[in-house]
Amino acid sequence: MSYLFPTYARWNITVKEAKGSWVTDIHDKKYLDFVSGIAVCNLGHANDDVMAAVQEQLSKYWHMSNLFHQPIQEEVAKLLIEHSDGDAVFFCNSGAEANEAAIKLARKHTGKTNIVTFLQSFHGRTFATMSATGQEKIQQGFGPLLETFTYLPYNDTEALDHLGTDVAAIMLEVVQGEGGVIPAQQEFIQKVTETCKRIGALLIIDEVQTGIGRTGKPFAYQHYGISPDIITSAKGLGNGIPVGAMIGKSSLISTFQAGSHGSTFGGNPIAMAAAKATMTKILNNEFLNEVEEKSNYLIEKLYNIIGNHPKIKNIRGKGLLIGIECNEQVSEMIDQLRENNLLVLSAGPNVIRLLPPLTVSTKEIDEAVEIMNQTFAENKQSIIAH
Incomplete structure (x- = not known):
């Protein structure tokens, strides 16, 4: 018996420990983790730098109301501003909360209520962010949604021609993650x-x-x-410690004055310590160049080793967010990969999604691709046998 609501289709894995790119279950079976907590543990599990920063903050204080000045919030906000087009940050606890803040800010600032999003998008599971999400399966059973969201086809430039001046904001992912790992086309973004x-x-x-x-x-x-007006961030920001952020331009600051929005735990000092350590490690040119190199290496290996498999239609993505589109549903294949010690996700019914930690080694990439090659081969043989 479980005391939890069954809101997750849990895998038959109980985790004992995790470090770097690897997860160990209670039976001491080791898995190469190309899920990373769903793009959360960008520095790998139990990163030493993040752990040290969190432990240092724990020894000082754990929580204060946002009525108090907390210098670490300013330090983390400064890092976000230095590496984005924004000028001010609101801290919260998750991506859905960050998107809620963005929706509220856009509506309050413009005085308009209509917001345009895109089919197959995913923005969260609160009422506003569920309404913003362009997937019926996320919305079913919850009654009337917020009425002021319009969903357009993604990467369709002509669909934008019909929008009028009653729109407060256009909201999108430049790579649709849950919707199939679909990068935006440059022409569409323009x-x-x-x-x-x-x-x-x-x-x-x-x-x-x-x-x-x-x-x-x-x-x-x-x-x-x-140069967006508003940017939202969460998953990879704290390397596993819950934290979210909404980043906005200076023209929006006057709209979010005292009392207009808030979060009890937003900007929690433990989360800020984790975010500061995470960004200090990731947001430098040398580290980011390595991510690009690993991405190119992984995509080339995928094309060369499994790209010609009859089940595979396309391999796409940006950086270390990669989708392998298949010509059939991938749930069974993902189960087989898991049996073969590789953890991956789906992105819609037909796409295998790869989200290795950004610290993944080329040796681990080789091992993951070999597991995929072996698993696709096993699957092909089972089809022949039938």
Whole structure:
């Protein structure tokens, strides 16, 4: 019997410990982890630098109300501002909360309520972020959603032509993660930014999964040469310690004055210590260049070793967020990979999603690709046998 709501389709793995790119279960079986807590543990499990920073903060104090000045919040906010196009930060505890803050800020600042998002997007599971998400399966059974969200086809430039000046913001992921690991086309992103200017709407970029080095840049939008009004971040920000952030431009600061928004635990000093240590490690050119190199290495290995398998349609992504699109559902394949000691995710029914820690070694990449090659071969043989 479990005392938990069964809201997760849990795997048959009970974790005993995890370090770096590896997870060990209670039976001492070791798994190469290309999930990373769903793009959370970008520095790998139990990173020494993050652990030391958290332990140091624990010895000082654990929590204070946000009525108090806490210098570590300013230090973390400064790091985010230095590596983005923003000017001010609001701290919270998750990606959904960061997106909630972005939606509230956009509506309050513009005085408009309509927000445009895209089909197959994912922005969270609170009522506002669920309403913003362009997937019916996320919304089913919860009754009427917020009515002011419009969903357009992703990467469709012509669909943007029909938007009018009643739109408060256009909100999107530049790489749709849950929706299938689909990178935005440069032409589409350019059209989105032009449309925002034309209709007087804010541009919100959801970087919850793609931010903090995951794609080889501090934020994925920086691959496209654009300057969003609002950026949201969470998953990779604290390397496993819960933390989220909404980053906005200076023109928005006057809209979020005292009393307009808040979070009891937002900016918690333990989370700030983890975020500071995480970003200090990741947000430098040498580290990010290594992410790009590892990405190129992994994609080339995938193409060379399993790219011609009849089940595989496409391999795509940015940085170390990679999708392997198959011509059938991948749930059984993911189960087989897990049996063969490799942890991966799906991104929709037909895409295997790879999210290794950014610290993954080329040896570990080789091992992961070999497990995939072996598993695809086993699957092919079982089909022949049938």
